Amino acid sequence: MRRLFAALIGVAALSSWSDDTSAGGDIIAIVVNKGNPVDKVGKGELRPIFQTTKTEWPHGEKVVAINLPEANTLRQGVDAAVLGLDPERVSRYWIDRKIRGGAPPPQKVATPGAVLALVGSKPGAIGYVAESDVKGNVKVVARVVNGEVK
Amino acid sequence: MHSIPSRRSSVRTGPPILPGIFALALTVSHRAGAQQPAALAPAAPAAPPAAAPPAAGPQDDLSILKQQLDAQRVEIEALKLKTQDIDAQKAQLEELKALQDAANEAAASQAPEPLKIYGFTDFGWQTTRAKEGTLLANFYDNVNSSGYVIGNLNFYFDAQPIENWRSLVEIRFTNAPQGEIDNFGGIAGNFQRRNVEQSDPHATAINAPMWPGTTVIERAFVEWTRYQYLNVRVGNWFTPFGIWNEDHGTPTLIAMALPQFLLQKFVPLRQTGLMLKGSVFLGEWQLGYQGYVSNGRQELTNYNLTDRMAFGARTFLKRDTGDLNATFGASFYAGRVQDKQVDVIGVNPVRFDSHSSFEYDEWAAGVDVSLDIGRTRVRSEGLVRRVKYRPGKRPAANPLFGPGSYEADRYQQSAYLLVAHQLPWAGLEPYLYGEVFQQPTALGDGIANLSLGLNVRFNQSVTWKNQASRAFFFNWLEHAPGNPADNNVTSFYTRIVVAF
Numbered sequence: 001m002r003r004l005f006a007a008l009i010g011v012a013a014l015s016s017w018s019d020d021t022s023a024g025g026d027i028i029a030i031v032v033n034k035g036n037p038v039d040k041v042g043k044g045e046l047r048p049i050f051q052t053t054k055t056e057w058p059h060g061e062k063v064v065a066i067n068l069p070e071a072n073t074l075r076q077g078v079d080a081a082v083l084g085l086d087p088e089r090v091s092r093y094w095i096d097r098k099i100r101g102g103a104p105p106p107q108k109v110a111t112p113g114a115v116l117a118l119v120g121s122k123p124g125a126i127g128y129v130a131e132s133d134v135k136g137n138v139k140v141v142a143r144v145v146n147g148e149v150k
Numbered sequence: 151m152h153s154i155p156s157r158r159s160s161v162r163t164g165p166p167i168l169p170g171i172f173a174l175a176l177t178v179s180h181r182a183g184a185q186q187p188a189a190l191a192p193a194a195p196a197a198p199p200a201a202a203p204p205a206a207g208p209q210d211d212l213s214i215l216k217q218q219l220d221a222q223r224v225e226i227e228a229l230k231l232k233t234q235d236i237d238a239q240k241a242q243l244e245e246l247k248a249l250q251d252a253a254n255e256a257a258a259s260q261a262p263e264p265l266k267i268y269g270f271t272d273f274g275w276q277t278t279r280a281k282e283g284t285l286l287a288n289f290y291d292n293v294n295s296s297g298y299v300i301g302n303l304n305f306y307f308d309a310q311p312i313e314n315w316r317s318l319v320e321i322r323f324t325n326a327p328q329g330e331i332d333n334f335g336g337i338a339g340n341f342q343r344r345n346v347e348q349s350d351p352h353a354t355a356i357n358a359p360m361w362p363g364t365t366v367i368e369r370a371f372v373e374w375t376r377y378q379y380l381n382v383r384v385g386n387w388f389t390p391f392g393i394w395n396e397d398h399g400t401p402t403l404i405a406m407a408l409p410q411f412l413l414q415k416f417v418p419l420r421q422t423g424l425m426l427k428g429s430v431f432l433g434e435w436q437l438g439y440q441g442y443v444s445n446g447r448q449e450l451t452n453y454n455l456t457d458r459m460a461f462g463a464r465t466f467l468k469r470d471t472g473d474l475n476a477t478f479g480a481s482f483y484a485g486r487v488q489d490k491q492v493d494v495i496g497v498n499p500v501r502f503d504s505h506s507s508f509e510y511d512e513w514a515a516g517v518d519v520s521l522d523i524g525r526t527r528v529r530s531e532g533l534v535r536r537v538k539y540r541p542g543k544r545p546a547a548n549p550l551f552g553p554g555s556y557e558a559d560r561y562q563q564s565a566y567l568l569v570a571h572q573l574p575w576a577g578l579e580p581y582l583y584g585e586v587f588q589q590p591t592a593l594g595d596g597i598a599n600l601s602l603g604l605n606v607r608f609n610q611s612v613t614w615k616n617q618a619s620r621a622f623f624f625n626w627l628e629h630a631p632g633n634p635a636d637n638n639v640t641s642f643y644t645r646i647v648v649a650f
Contacts (some may be wrong), residue, residue, distance in 0.1 A: 044434040047470060054431055056378040062314075084472025091610035095649045099270055099399035101318055101369065101388075104310070113248060136249070 027131040028077050028144035031116070033123050034137045036061070041126075041141045043149035046082045049126060052103045057124060065106035066115050066127035074112065078128050081144045266308040269320075272301035272400045272615075274645030284637050285593065293639065300325060301645050302400055304368060314376040320368040325361060368398070369420060379428040386422045390440040390464040391481040392518040392531040395419060401649040404527060404570045404579075405603055406617045407641070410587040411564035416535040417483045417514045418447040421460065436468040446485035455506075460485025475522035481533075484513040488543070508557075509543035512536060525572040527581075532565035562589040570605070577607030583617075588626050594634025596626030613647045 030046065032038060037059055041049070048054035055063050068075040070087055079090045094105050109115055115127035120137035134140060143150050277296030280287040287293050307319040327346055350360035371385030388396050394412060397403055412419065423444025429436050445453060446460030462483035469476050488509040495503045516533030538559045539545075547555040563586075570581035583601035603617040619641045623634035 044471075045431075047472065048431065048436065051470070053429070053436065054378065055375070062376070088610055092607070095610055096402045098268055098306070098308075099402045099649060100397060101306070101320065103375070104266075104308070113251065117249060 028074055028081075028128050029131040029134050029140040030078075030126065030128050030142040030144070030149075031119050031134060031138040032126045032141050033119055033121075034139050035123050036139075036141075038141060039139075043082060043142075046142060046149060047084075050078070050082055050106060052106060055103075061124040064118075064122050064125040066118055066125055067106040067108045068112065068115065068128075069108060069110060074128055074130060077144055077147070081147050081149050264309060264311050266310075267305060268308070268650055269303075269305040270399055270401045270647060270649040271303045272645040272647040274299055274301055274615075274643065276641065276643040278639055278641040280639040281636050286637050286639055301647075304399065314374060316373045316375060317371070318373070319370040322366040322368050323363065324366060325363045327362060327364065377428065379430055381427045383425040383427060384423075386420055387425060388420050389417050389462070389483065390425075390427075390442075391417045391462070391483060391514070392464075392479065392516050392533065393477075393520050393529055394531065399649075400615065400645065400647045401611075401613060404529065404568055404581055404605070405583050405601060406615050406643050406645060407599075407601065407619055409531070409564065409566050409585055410597060410599065411531075411533060411535075411562075414562070414587075414589065415447075415449070416533060416562060416564065417462075417481075418449075418460075418485075420448070421445060422448065422452070423459070434469050434471065436466075436470075438466045438468065440464045444485075447487050449487075450489055455488060455490045456486070458486050473524055475520075477518075477520040479518040479520075481516045481518070482513070483515075484511075486511050506543060508545035509540040511538050511540065525574070527568075527570045527572075529568040530566065533563070535562040536560075537562070558590065560590055562587075564588070570603075572607075577605075577609075577613075579605040579607065581605070583619075590628050590630075592630055593637045594623040594625050594630045595628045596624045596634075598622045598624070611649050614644070615647055616642075616644045618642045 030041065032041075036057065038057060045054065049063055050065050050067070052065060057063055070076075070091065076087055079085055079087065083090065083093070085093060097103075097105065107118075109118060109127075112129040112133050115129050116133070116136050116138060119125040119127045126141075128144070131140070131143065275296065275298050276292070278290075278293045280293045282294070303323045305321050305323070307317075307321070309317040346362055348360055348362065349356065350358040353360070367386060369385070369387050371383050371387050374382045388398055390396060394403070394409055395417070400406065411417075421442070421444035423442050425440055425442040427438070427440040429438035431437075441461075441463040443459045443461045460483070462481070462485075464479060464481040466477055466479035468478075486509065488506040491505055491507055493503045493505075495501050512535060514533055514535040516531055518531040519528070520530075521528040539557065544556045547553075547557050566583065566585035568581060568583045570579050572579045581603045583599070583603065585597075585599040587597040587599070588595055589597075599619055599621045601617050601619040603615070605616070606614040608614065621639050621641075623637045625634055
């Protein structure tokens with residue numbers, strides 16, 4: 001019985017290790033302000049949010065999407081998993097959008113710390129950080145694991 | 151500067167381990183010293199023992215020392231805890247400082263960027279070839295000629311001074327006007343280009359040449375964007391009709407040559423007025439709308455000549471799953487177009503008669519599909535326009551196309567299909583474009599345009615665009631004099647486009 005228990009723990013440890021260190025790197029946590037009543041956001045909602053076409057939460061609060069710089073690996077991970085676009089196509093997407101005169105892209109901040117500070121202080125904000133960095137007045141509503149939104 | 155007080159502080163408040171050891175050593179040496187004289191002193195007659203208090207024994211000394219040692223240990227432990235507390239506080243302070251830095255940066259990011267300037271420019275070469283002797287070959291300067299062109303030089307001034315408000319102004323700088331063809335002596339007379347050359351009146355030389363140019367307000371509007379389902383836009387905006395008219399700008403459009411329904415202005419390209427727009431999400435589908443009232447066509451004036459307003463709407467259903475981005479739309483526009491003329495019909499008192507020389511009602515309706523399937527892009531639009539003149543307000547037809555006749559009520563139809571595919575190498579995107587267009591003219595009422603194009607995307611900002619087209623004229627629903635196919639034209643355009 002003890003061996004079985006040890007084996008189960010071993011399997012659990014291995015599976016959690018495989019999530020953390022997969023090709024996608026760290027798990028990316030999509031975070032919102034703790035005061036946001038939304039607890040889970042699916043890929044179908046995240047895409048228009050980070051395309052700034054969905055501008056309101058179901059409870060009426062204005063969505064404030066926050067991006068990291070294009071060169072940031074977390075940003076690239078989210079763009080690939082949520083928008084389905086590589087960095088070059090992402091750049092083109094936003095150039096096309098601004099030439100069309102469409103709504104501006106998400107607000108951009110330089111560091112994950114700034115994402116946490118901004119999301120923690122703005123009720124409608126949504127951003128992303130490495131899951132290991134999640135702290136403060138934010139909560140996780142989705143995760144990007146192995147390039148998939150979960 | 152900060153290290154000095156901290157050192158002092160550590161001396162003052164540090165654990166007194168050494169003083170404790172010194173105290174222990176002194177106590178031990180004192181006891182040794184107290185015993186030494188007794189051992190070294192010369193022998194003296196023994197005195198009777200005085201009634202002195204009993205001297206402390208070694209056991210008592212040890213007990214005192216042990217108590218002192220225990221006290222020191224307790225003190226050391228307390229100080230250790232204090233040190234740990236200080237370290238923890240220091241770590242907390244560092245963390246708070248990092249958070250404060252992040253918050254400061256976030257606050258700086260939050261500060262509204264009051265004005266962003268961006269835009270695009272394109273420059274290139276083009277040629278159009280037509281059969282010598284045909285109308286097109288003779289009345290358009292850029293037919294049977296070739297040359298370099300400044301395509302577009304457009305600047306956007308995008309101001310978002312405060313949350314939920316935005317103003318967007320797009321200005322195109324051009325080297326137009328380049329003069330028009332004047333007709334001296336009517337249809338049988340001479341046609342020649344008006345000279346627009348002029349001297350610079352502000353130059354030091356009296357004969358300094360000056361190149362004329364102008365600016366075009368492509369759009370200029372103010373927008374309130376608080377709600378997903380309701381935005382309000384006022385100003386001058388591109389007519390929301392189909393895909394192409396709003397996919398404005400050479401960096402964004404896949405092909406270079408505009409569809410004929412835009413060139414022939416089946417709908418006004420831009421209007422001035424009030425627009426309500428918004429969207430809701432139904433699962434992964436986005437249902438959007440744009441509805442407006444406006445001055446209508448602004449080809450004669452920038453303002454409305456009557457109280458009658460034009461109106462229109464577009465609605466779309468969109469689903470974007472990353473690999474598949476599909477948009478289905480329907481658009482409508484209706485308005486009245488007329489001019490205004492004034493005759494003085496009396497002088498005492500002065501009396502006027504204001505009237506129009508032509509008036510027509512028009513409507514246009516269209517549907518559109520936009521599909522992005524992986525790296526393949528498909529765009530298609532179809533529309534119909536109805537023009538109906540009001541009684542007694544039918545103008546004379548263009549003397550070149552129908553001398554001596556009047557404009558007829560008409561339906562016009564147009565549709566196009568564009569398929570482009572982004573190849574995985576070298577930024578190559580070949581495309582095919584086909585368009586049919588029905589409108590009664592002296593050149594036939596049918597035009598088909600087939601194009602083959604290649605876009606080369608050097609990077610996200612720079613694209614080299616190429617398009618070769620052949621336009622075919624033919625009789626479709628009506629019969630035009632002559633052989634419409636004589637007017638078939640072949641064109642080639644190439645542009646280097648930079649978005650900035």
